[in-house]
Amino acid sequence: MTEYHPQELDAKWQKHWADTQAFEVTEDPSKPKFNFLEMFAYPSGHAHVGHVRNYIIGDVVSRLKRLQGFNVLHPFGWDAFGLPAENAAIKNGIHPETSTLGNIAHMKGQLQRLGISYAWGRELATCLPNYYRWNQWLFTRMFEKGLAYRRRSTVNWCPVDATVLANEQVVDGACWRCGTAVVQKDLEQWFFKITHYADDLLHAAEGLSKWPEKVLTMQRNWIGRSEGAKVKFPIQGEDASIEVFTTRIDTIYGATFVMLAPEHGLVTSFAKQSQDEKAFMEKAQRFRSQDRAGRLTGEVAKEGFFTGRFAINPFTHKPVPIWVANYVLGEYGTGAVMAVPAHDDRDLDFATKYDLPIVTVVNDDGVLVESGKYDGRLADDARRAITEEAEERGIGEGTVQFRLKDWGISRQRYWGTPIPMIHCPVDGVVPVPDDQLPVTLPNITEFTGRGDSPLASVPEFVNVACPKCGGPARRETDTMDTFVDSSWYFYRFADAHNDQMPFDPKKVAYWCPVDFYSGGIEHAILHLIYSRFFARVFHDLGMTEHTEPFTHLLTQGMVLKDGAVMSKSKGNVVDPDSMIQKYGSDALRLYVMFVAPPEKEVEWSDSGLEGSFRFLARVWRAADQWREQAMVSGSGAVEHASLTAAERAMRRKTHDTVRRVTQDIDVRQQMNTAVSAMMELVNELYAFTDKGERSAQAPKVAREAIEALVVMLSPFAPHTMEELWQMFGHQGGLAGAAWPVCDADVAKAEELEIPVQVNGKLRGRVTVAPDITDQELEALALADPNVHRILRKLAEGELDSFGDISTLADPAVVA
RNA sequence: GCCGGGGUGGCGAAACUGGCAGACGCACAGGACUUAAAAUCCUGAGAGGGUAACCCCCUCGUGCGGGUUCGAUUCCCGCCCCCGGCACCA
Numbered sequence: 001m002t003e004y005h006p007q008e009l010d011a012k013w014q015k016h017w018a019d020t021q022a023f024e025v026t027e028d029p030s031k032p033k034f035n036f037l038e039m040f041a042y043p044s045g046h047a048h049v050g051h052v053r054n055y056i057i058g059d060v061v062s063r064l065k066r067l068q069g070f071n072v073l074h075p076f077g078w079d080a081f082g083l084p085a086e087n088a089a090i091k092n093g094i095h096p097e098t099s100t101l102g103n104i105a106h107m108k109g110q111l112q113r114l115g116i117s118y119a120w121g122r123e124l125a126t127c128l129p130n131y132y133r134w135n136q137w138l139f140t141r142m143f144e145k146g147l148a149y150r151r152r153s154t155v156n157w158c159p160v161d162a163t164v165l166a167n168e169q170v171v172d173g174a175c176w177r178c179g180t181a182v183v184q185k186d187l188e189q190w191f192f193k194i195t196h197y198a199d200d201l202l203h204a205a206e207g208l209s210k211w212p213e214k215v216l217t218m219q220r221n222w223i224g225r226s227e228g229a230k231v232k233f234p235i236q237g238e239d240a241s242i243e244v245f246t247t248r249i250d251t252i253y254g255a256t257f258v259m260l261a262p263e264h265g266l267v268t269s270f271a272k273q274s275q276d277e278k279a280f281m282e283k284a285q286r287f288r289s290q291d292r293a294g295r296l297t298g299e300v301a302k303e304g305f306f307t308g309r310f311a312i313n314p315f316t317h318k319p320v321p322i323w324v325a326n327y328v329l330g331e332y333g334t335g336a337v338m339a340v341p342a343h344d345d346r347d348l349d350f351a352t353k354y355d356l357p358i359v360t361v362v363n364d365d366g367v368l369v370e371s372g373k374y375d376g377r378l379a380d381d382a383r384r385a386i387t388e389e390a391e392e393r394g395i396g397e398g399t400v401q402f403r404l405k406d407w408g409i410s411r412q413r414y415w416g417t418p419i420p421m422i423h424c425p426v427d428g429v430v431p432v433p434d435d436q437l438p439v440t441l442p443n444i445t446e447f448t449g450r451g452d453s454p455l456a457s458v459p460e461f462v463n464v465a466c467p468k469c470g471g472p473a474r475r476e477t478d479t480m481d482t483f484v485d486s487s488w489y490f491y492r493f494a495d496a497h498n499d500q501m502p503f504d505p506k507k508v509a510y511w512c513p514v515d516f517y518s519g520g521i522e523h524a525i526l527h528l529i530y531s532r533f534f535a536r537v538f539h540d541l542g543m544t545e546h547t548e549p550f551t552h553l554l555t556q557g558m559v560l561k562d563g564a565v566m567s568k569s570k571g572n573v574v575d576p577d578s579m580i581q582k583y584g585s586d587a588l589r590l591y592v593m594f595v596a597p598p599e600k601e602v603e604w605s606d607s608g609l610e611g612s613f614r615f616l617a618r619v620w621r622a623a624d625q626w627r628e629q630a631m632v633s634g635s636g637a638v639e640h641a642s643l644t645a646a647e648r649a650m651r652r653k654t655h656d657t658v659r660r661v662t663q664d665i666d667v668r669q670q671m672n673t674a675v676s677a678m679m680e681l682v683n684e685l686y687a688f689t690d691k692g693e694r695s696a697q698a699p700k701v702a703r704e705a706i707e708a709l710v711v712m713l714s715p716f717a718p719h720t721m722e723e724l725w726q727m728f729g730h731q732g733g734l735a736g737a738a739w740p741v742c743d744a745d746v747a748k749a750e751e752l753e754i755p756v757q758v759n760g761k762l763r764g765r766v767t768v769a770p771d772i773t774d775q776e777l778e779a780l781a782l783a784d785p786n787v788h789r790i791l792r793k794l795a796e797g798e799l800d801s802f803g804d805i806s807t808l809a810d811p812a813v814v815a
Numbered sequence: 816g817c818c819g820g821g822g823u824g825g826c827g828a829a830a831c832u833g834g835c836a837g838a839c840g841c842a843c844a845g846g847a848c849u850u851a852a853a854a855u856c857c858u859g860a861g862a863g864g865g866u867a868a869c870c871c872c873c874u875c876g877u878g879c880g881g882g883u884u885c886g887a888u889u890c891c892c893g894c895c896c897c898c899g900g901c902a903c904c905a
Contacts, residue, residue, distance in 0.1 A: 214819050214900080221818070221901055228905080246905060259905090302903075327903045337905045346903055403904055521899075594840070595827060599820095601898085607841055608827070614855095615840085621855085663831080673829065676839035683839090686856085755835045760886025762835055786872075 002727070004620040006584020006613075009719040014115055016722070022735055023117045025073055027510045034070040035511050036062045037490055037550075039519030039527070040077040043103035043125075044084065047110045048573045049592065049604060050559035050566045056589050057518055057556055057598045057671070059116045063715035064665050066117075067739040073511050075493040076111065076118040078104050080127035081482045083161055083177055086415040089447040096415040096447075100127055110576060114585045115718050122496040126485035127415070131492065133438030134502035135484055136420035138534075140431045141541055143421070147193045148409075150429065154263065154330075155408055157185040163411045164189060169526070184288065190419060190478065191406040194533045198223055198402045200547075201532055210552035212599070215524040222525050224403025229387045230334060231396035233258050233311040236319055242266065242311055245333030245401055248343065249390070250382040253371040254361035255338035256351070257321045258311050259304065262287035263330030270307045270322070280307075287326035302327050302350050313338075314395050315372065315386070325350060333401050407530065409481040414444060414454035416479030424466035424473040433467050439475070453477040486527055487534040490514050490549060505543045517550040518598075524555065554669060557601040559592075566604075574604050586717035587613035593671040593716055615679060616720055619713065622685050623706050623724045630703035631729060638700045640746060646692030647701045648750065650684065654705040655747035657681040658740045661712045675716065681709055703728070708740040756781040763787045 017023065027033075038058040041051065055076075062074040078100075085096035104125060111118065124131050142148035156165040158175040164187060169176045194201075202223045205216050228247035235241055242258055260267055262284040271280040283305050304325035313320050327346060328337050341351035342360040351358055361370050368374045374382045390396030410419070418439045420432040432439055442461040444454055455461055455477040466473035488502070494511040495503035513535075519527075528550075535549040558565055561572040579588045591612035596602045640648065657677050664674035685705050692698075707728060714721035714734050725734050754777065756764045764787045766780045781787055 212819090217819055218900060224901095224904065226904070244905080248905080300903085327905095329904065332904045339905085344905070346905080349903095401904075524900080597828090600828095603827075605827075605841070611840055618855090668831075670829095670831090672827090673831095673839080676829075679839055690856085753835090757834070757886065760834080760884085765835080 002620075002624050004617050004720075006586055006616070006720060007581070009723045010113065010115065010580070010585050013719045013722045014112060016733065017115070017117070018112075020733075020735070021121070022733075023072075023074060023119050024121045025071055025119060027507060028071050029510070031069065031071040033073065033511060034062075034065040034516070035073045035494075035514045036065065036516045037075065037493070037514045037518075039517070039523060040079050040486070040489060041107060042079045042082060042084075043100055043107055045103045045106065046573075047107050047576065048559075048566050049576050049579070049588070050574075052110075052114060052576050052588075053559055053592050053598075053602075054518055054520070054556050055111060055114065055116045056592050057554070057669075058516075059114075059589070059718075060593060060665060060671055060715040061516060061669070062117055063718065064739065067711060067714070067734070067737060068666075069738070073122075073493065074118055075122040075496070076116075076120070077122075077124040077489055077493065078107075078126065079482065079486050079489075080104065080125040081132075081416045081479075081485055083163075083413065083415070086413055086447065087161070089415075093447070095443075095445075097127065100125075100415075113580055114576060114589065117718070122493050124489065124492055124496055126417075126482070126489065129438040129440050130497075130499065131489075132417040132485065134488075134492070135417040135480060136432070136437050136439055137434060137502060138488070138537070139420055139480070139484075140434065140437075142192065142537060143431055145540075147196065147537060148190060149193065150188060150190050152186060152188045153191075153408070154184050155187050155189055156182045157187075158182055161413075163413050164408060187410075189408050189410045190421075191408050192533070194407045194530075195402060195404055197533055197536050198225070198404050199400075200536065201404075201529065204532075204548060208548065208553070211550075212553065212555055215521070215528065215553060215555060218524045219529055222404060222529065226401050226403075227398070228401065229390060229396050229398050231314065231338070231390055233314060233320070233338065235322070236310040236312060241395075242322065242336050243334045244336045244338045245399070246338055248340065248383070249386045249396075250368065250374075250379045251340040251343045251361050252313070252315045252338065252386060253368075253374070254340045254342045254359045255313050255316075255320065256341060256357040256359055257323055257339045259323050259325040259328045259337045259339055259350075260307070261328040261330035261335040262324055262326065264324075264328075264335045266336075267307075267324055270309055274308055280305075284324055287324070288330075300326065302346065302353065304350060304354065306354075314390070314393070321356070323354075331405065332403065407481075407533075409484055410478040411481055412453040413479055414441070414447070416482055417484065418455065419476045419478050419480055421476040422464055422466060422473045423476065424469065424471065426471055427466055427468040427473075430466055430468050430473070436467070453479070455479070483526060483530050487530040488538065490517075490531070491538065491544070503543075508544055512544065513546050513548060514550045516552045516554070518554040518556055520558070521555040528553075554598060556598045557596070559602055559604055561604045563603070579609060583609060583613040584616075584719070586616055586720045590616065590675065590713075590716045594675040595672065597670050597672055615682070616717055618686075619682055619709065620720065620724070622682060622689065623710070623727065625689065626699060626702045626706060627727055629699035630706070633697075633699040633703070635703055635707070636700070638697055638704065642695070643697055643701065644693045644695050645750075646688060647695060647698060650688045650692065650701050650705060651746050652749065653681055653684045654708050655742045655744075658708055658712065659742040659747060662739070662742070665715070671716070674712075678709060678713055681705065685709075711737050711740055754781075756787050758787060 036058055038054050041047070058074065062072050066072045080100050085100050088094065088099055089096050126132060139148055156170050158165055158178065158180050160178050160180040161175060165175060165182060170182050174181050202220060202225055205219055208216060226247050228245055229249045230243050230245050231249065231252065232241040232243050242260070244258065267284050271277045271284070274280045287303065302325065304323045307322045307324060309322045310319040311322050328335065339347040339350065341347040341356065341358040343362060348358070359370060361368060362379050363369050366379045368377050368379065368382050374386065377385065387396070387398045391398070418441060420437060420439045422430045422432060424430050442455065442458045444458065447454070462475050462477060464473055464475050465471065491503050491508050491512060495507040498504055531549050535544065536547050538544045539547045561574055564570055564572055566573045576588060587609060591609040594612060595608055638651070640651065643651070657680070660677040661674045664670045664677065685702065710721045710724045711734070722734055725737065730737070751767055751769055753765050753767050755762050756766060
């Protein structure tokens with residue numbers, strides 16, 4: 001009897017995998033490739049079981065694919081730049097590099113103790129110059145193509161993190177990281193022109209058939225395409241006009257006033273012409289400050305004030321008052337809106353409050369009224385016709401608006417990629433030449449968190465010669481948003497050590513797109529839309545052949561403890577290492593997969609983990625019990641026909657389990673039911689061992705079951721299964737094993753128990769051969785005493801409906 | 816408000832194409848082994864009822880109310896609740 005000591009097996013096999021470099025791969029055109037990627041990790045210090053769940057999902061599929069003969073790339077890396085490390089440095093004086101590299105070392109150890117099958121030879125960390133130099137290289141390419149540009153704009157500013165945030169990073173008016181209410185600020189900023197791809201990002205999403213509908217919907221909403229028209233309303237008494245955007249140009253005859261966003265450029269000039277400029281601007285200013293942060297608290301009442309000026313409705317030719325309204329957004333459309341109170345609830349609210357005219361121009365049947373020559377036309381039709389007229393008259397045009405805005409990537413912080421640009425008083429903005437990359441982060445010893453960009457305080461960094469004229473110039477001191485780092489790292493894994501290019505296009509052509517990507521739903525918009533954007537940029541640079549980086553996406557659910565998301569601050573973190581110490585890593589891996597389907601949230605349970613440990617010990621004992629006999633009898637072919645009924649049933653279960661497990665992992669990614677199926681197989685094996693009628697071939701039958709089980713369980717519990725595989729006499733480890741194949745003939749049932757329903761209710765069961773004819777089956781069903789009794793009752797009218805008998809395999813009806 | 820996903824035993828869940836609801840596991844109970852306990856192995860269990868009793872049989876049961884169907888956790892209509900996302904986007 002060999003005892004099950006999982007912790008010893010963990011150590012033994014982890015060493016074996018490291019020594020044999022078991023998971024390192026190279027391009028091999030003769031093999032089908034499979035690229036499985038889990039979202040890389042922010043090195044926060046410690047991984048808890050919630051983080052780890054995702055890595056286990058990835059490992060199960062990766063190990064399955066290897067056993068199926070795929071050339072599997074399964075890499076890992078670190079999203080290592082970012083604010084927490086810098087904020088920690090301000091607090092405790094430890095340099096971000098020191099803390100980050102320390103955290104990476106610790107977390108890497110945690111993942112290795114779990115036995116995740118990563119190709120560690122390709123490990124990357126975004127905070128290292130050999131990675132971020134390619135951010136800079138790409139930035140320069142984007143600058144050349146006009147996809148990176150600089151402009152002054154109103155930005156979201158987090159006062160606590162002391163930096164700009166992208167719109168995507170503002171959640172409910174607050175900073176996505178620290179939760180502080182975001183304020184608006186005017187700054188000169190670098191932007192990536194993601195809007196260039198807005199339409200393509202939207203349309204191509206339709207083709208992402210293996211992405212969750214939820215994520216696609218979120219992306220669609222985020223891009224927010226709407227078709228409409230821009231129309232100019234001349235300003236009375238001036239040779240100027242206000243351009244509005246509307247999706248309902250068919251209601252333009254009902255536009256009884258015009259509204260400007262408080263940020264609109266005309267607000268300042270109207271203020272100057274007003275009687276009290278100061279009061280005017282104060283009101284506008286108040287609306288602006290309400291804009292984002294104010295909405296966090298919920299309802300901000302609609303408010304506005306009359307500018308004192310009028311515009312001319314270009315269709316009714318009547319003067320309409322111009323108002324400033326707090327619910328008109330400066331950054332959407334043209335920042336000005338025509339108000340049609342009769343056909344827009346918001347405008348109606350506003351018009352009612354300020355007693356502005358309401359004119360109905362579309363009746364209940366969708367037909368235009370009070371609309372001049374368009375009276376009697378259907379709204380849809382009128383929309384086209386009025387747009388055409390506006391175009392002919394040169395006062396408007398049909399257009400498409402997106403909610404998506406360009407991505408502001410400048411950050412006034414230290415711990416990020418330096419933007420590789422130089423400001424020259426003579427030549428303007430000049431990129432750092434490629435042969436001078438990387439622009440490395442200077443070492444800073446004191447982190448204060450005050451003032452401008454920390455890099456601005458390092459004179460030897462800031463003061464440089466202009467690459468063009470050689471004159472004195474000033475280096476850009478902002479760093480890049482860390483989402484730049486994560487928008488293309490999946491390509492770097494295909495060629496992680498290239499020092500000439502971000503990657504060799506040939507290697508990416510082999511490994512990419514990523515076949516299977518898994519990670520948290522919280523990245524549904526930010527990271528996934530930016531990555532899709534970068535994939536298009538690389539494509540347009542001629543470096544890749546595809547535009548969609550991730551073929552299959554799985555968003556895994558979180559692990560809760562006591563009903564809440566695990567977090568250090570809540571103190572409900574479950575540490576994988578303590579679980580491994582108690583039960584071994586395999587039990588932890590198995591439990592996390594068994595408890596629920598991957599995309600579902602789960603509640604952590606210590607006793608559930610213990611159950612998984614018990615199961616592994618049970619598998620171990622079964623294998624141990626049969627080992628000697630199995631070794632003696634060898635693994636040669638079994639003569640199926642000469643087996644006892646119990647042996648045939650055992651084989652049937654084995655092959656049927658192979659079918660189910662393969663389907664569950666490979667096709668459905670329902671790891672929990674795959675584990676259930678294997679538990680059933682083990683239960684069957686115990687029953688067979690205990691009391692099944694056995695022939696001389698029994699050890700072969702048991703061996704077949706056990707070896708299939710060992711291979712199928714190995715993605716979940718690799719250490720234990722490697723050991724059992726070796727115990728059954730196999731050399732070279734599971735790397736040499738093949739995924740079992742279901743023999744359909746063996747898996748087929750010899751007899752079927754068929755439930756018999758009468759009027760949809762179960763009334764009996766008959767046991768039959770699988771090749772029975774319908775007539776025979778019906779006769780047998782009718783012969784069942786209970787079925788017979790019920791049918792007689794029906795015939796006697798005791799029950800009020802007609803008899804309808806059906807067998808589940810083969811529904812049949814009798815009167 | 817809009818969009819997406821859910822609601823099934825004491826608990827986590829399963830049911831893949833409209834066909835035996837609750838597989839598998841946790842917790843629980845009983846038995847075997849043991850001086851005893853732990854571990855292990857075996858057995859039981861949706862709720863209610865019928866039968867002296869066993870085999871068994873009946874009724875109800877997948878958030879609520881309707882519908883389609885021989886038959887609905889599954890499809891259709893209406894509603895309630897929970898989770899996630901978006902939210903003055905003109």
